[in-house]
Amino acid sequence: MKFALINGQRQEARPGLRGTCPACGDPMVARCGKVRIRHWAHLAKLVCDPWWEETPWHREWKALFPIEWQEFVQHSSSGEKHIADVRTERGYVLEFQHSPLDPQERKAREEFYQRMVWVVDGMRRSRDKSELLRTIEDATPINPTLWRLRGFWDECALLRDWCGSRVQVVFDFGVNDLWFLFPVDGTVYVAIFPRAAFIEFHRTGSGAFAQFYPSLVHAVTDDLAKLRARALLDQHQARTLVATGFQRYVAWRQRSRRRF
Numbered sequence: 001m002k003f004a005l006i007n008g009q010r011q012e013a014r015p016g017l018r019g020t021c022p023a024c025g026d027p028m029v030a031r032c033g034k035v036r037i038r039h040w041a042h043l044a045k046l047v048c049d050p051w052w053e054e055t056p057w058h059r060e061w062k063a064l065f066p067i068e069w070q071e072f073v074q075h076s077s078s079g080e081k082h083i084a085d086v087r088t089e090r091g092y093v094l095e096f097q098h099s100p101l102d103p104q105e106r107k108a109r110e111e112f113y114q115r116m117v118w119v120v121d122g123m124r125r126s127r128d129k130s131e132l133l134r135t136i137e138d139a140t141p142i143n144p145t146l147w148r149l150r151g152f153w154d155e156c157a158l159l160r161d162w163c164g165s166r167v168q169v170v171f172d173f174g175v176n177d178l179w180f181l182f183p184v185d186g187t188v189y190v191a192i193f194p195r196a197a198f199i200e201f202h203r204t205g206s207g208a209f210a211q212f213y214p215s216l217v218h219a220v221t222d223d224l225a226k227l228r229a230r231a232l233l234d235q236h237q238a239r240t241l242v243a244t245g246f247q248r249y250v251a252w253r254q255r256s257r258r259r260f
């Protein structure tokens with residue numbers, strides 16, 4: 001962990017320091033070796049929160065937000081507690097996810113945190129970015145930053161892993177844009193948006209992202225309505241075709257009967 005408590009104050013690890021865990025209260029020791037980034041470790045156990053994960057990528061993301069928002073200990077009414085990577089002033093939990101996550105565990109975390117955003121490390125598997133870009137090539141562009149994916153999008157492992165999520169999911173490929181995943185009723189959309197504006201929104205509650213997200217929801221809703229209208233029309237045309245086919249068959253039977 002990045003922080004432990006020393007005399008009630010959050011402190012980063014420095015050689016020789018001892019502190020206590022902000023979540024479980026157990027003693028912690030500062031680890032300042034040469035291989036891993038400086039961190040705090042529990043003295044007597046591995047971790048106290050089974051959901052805990054920290055990599056240099058986590059540290060970079062956490063450092064973009066005020067210290068008091070980082071490693072926020074969130075309690076539920078039943079007494080369960082977990083350490084959120086970042087909890088913003090406006091009550092959003094940002095969870096930075098590097099490792100693969102079992103769907104059941106993902107669901108449990110979404111139910112625990114409620115108002116949360118997954119920021120997923122898209123750089124863990126080397127093929128993830130190219131698979132996503134290939135999927136976009138076959139997708140239907142809705143506007144310059146939004147695409148509706150066609151069938152076979154589940155050949156992209158990243159989409160397959162995350163499209164069951166009920167909260168915002170963002171993929172980080174280490175570039176200036178973040179990729180947003182937007183699954184609705186079996187149809188999957190993806191959109192891109194500048195990383196800086198996403199960070200600004202969660203830091204300040206304002207900026208371009210405040211308009212982007214509602215406009216994304218609007219564009220997706222609009223597109224879905226068009227899709228449904230087209231599907232209804234197709235159904236109607238199919239019924240008409242069946243009806244005319246049947247009428248042709250009846251006429252043919254009548255003609256055949258007259259002949260024999």
Ligand SMILES: [Zn+2]
Pocket residue numbers: 021022023024025026042047048049
């Ligand atoms: Zn602990």
